[in-house]
Amino acid sequence: MSRCCKPTRRASGRWARPGWRDPAEAPREYLARVRGGTPRPEAAAALTALYEQARVADREVHRAMRAAAIHAAERLREAT
Secondary structure, X not given: OOOOOHHHHHHHHOOOOOOOOOOOOXXXXXHHHHHHHOOOHHHHHHHHHHHHXXXXXXXXXXXXXXXXXXXXXXXXXXXX
16 A cells, blocks of 8 residues: 555544445445545545545656645544
């Protein structure tokens, strides 16, 4: 797992019901399930979109994407 995704898993895992994402669950399905329990749904949505972009990208994640992911993860962390 890339370093940019680890904050996502740590932050979003706090609101998962139950536990982490089901292996058969797509990122957007997971977001829909946990969104109601997150204090910052917009940050969770941004993090999910960035994860999807990074997951399918055929090139490295650029600095702006990494910074946006860190910012969204920090917003989620602050909300707890």
